[in-house]
Amino acid sequence: GQKVVLITGCSSGIGLRMAVMLAKDEKQRYHVIATMRDLKRKDKLVEAAGDAYGKSLSLAVLDVCTDESVKQCIDGIKDRHVDVLINNAGIGLVGPVESISIAEMKSVFETNFFGVIRMIKEVMPDMKKRKGGHIIVVSSVMGLQGVVFNDVYAASKFAMEGFCECLAVQLLKFNVTMSMIEPGPVHTEFESKMIQDVRQKEFPGADADTVNYFKNVYLPSSVDIFETLGQTPDDIARCTKKVIEQGSSARFRNLTNPLYTPIVALKYADETGGLSVHAFYHMLFNLGPLMHVSMKAMQYLTCGCLRSRTISPN
Ligand code: NAD
Structure with missing residues (x-):
């Protein structure tokens, strides 16, 4: 039968393209449950899914930051059966640490770290019982190597890598596979949100030199890196599809660039x-x-x- 694939954060970017690509699989191997916080943002996905919508692709509400939302979504799935969980939802944060409040930093961890853990805790026990499943986490190159002015974002992805590295060993005993996807720069709203954010922001608490290095040294080179080395969300979706197809022989770490x-x-x-x-x-x-x-x-x-x-x- 078809594998049930649940993906978080499907209203845009990588999650949207993954949902569409898997739902349109030429061999029809997947039933995709594409989730997002707010179904009002479903139009782009529905349009891109075309005929697959309502057949191999269904929608569900899911906010990775709320226990109830996660539980409700999984309870709503037949037998709570998820074969492949793709943790894609995530948020970025750049800027001088001096100008970022602890609350803002916590919200990055709330989504990128605890959000993933919340999903895994809800889905993993059933996978262990069934002795099968594949947990995929969209991490980042920044989960392996820190990049200047991305301190908190990188930390949240490092935390995820560490968490999953521990769990991967245990899960092997239950025939559950764990795979990290580690993209470099990808052209999505992630990038545009970051640039827009930075333009609007002032950087209270950061000294003039630091702000200057951030705005006039880091940002232009970051924009340039995105332009010259950036991959598309489809590239990342294709990599992820390959990792899913490799099943239990998939590698733990998967750099895409x-x-x-x-x-x-x-x-x-x-x-x-x-x-x-x-x-x-x-x-x-x-x-x-x-x-x-x-x-x-x-x-x-x-x-x-x-x-x-x-x-x-x-
Ligand atoms: P994006 O902003 O287009 O997509 C992220 C999605 O997550 C959005 O649809 C957003 O609504 C959703 N989301 C945010 N908080 C959520 C929550 N609490 N519950 C459910 N959904 C939530 O950006 P993207 O580039 O497609 O990002 C997807 C993943 O890829 C992220 O984990 C990101 O860290 C990772 N990544 C992105 C890049 C890049 O350059 N774009 C590079 C490496 C890794």
């Missing part, structure tokens, strides 16, 4: 962390807008031999 493998390799090449910290320092402050060139050069100089570590969208 080969241009980021050298960066991650640097970290593991020097366990003191010195190499990564200094490489990032030079890329940001000495190369700035040429950062993407250095990323491409690194890929070129390693002859693409680290590429095999990524799951390619093609």
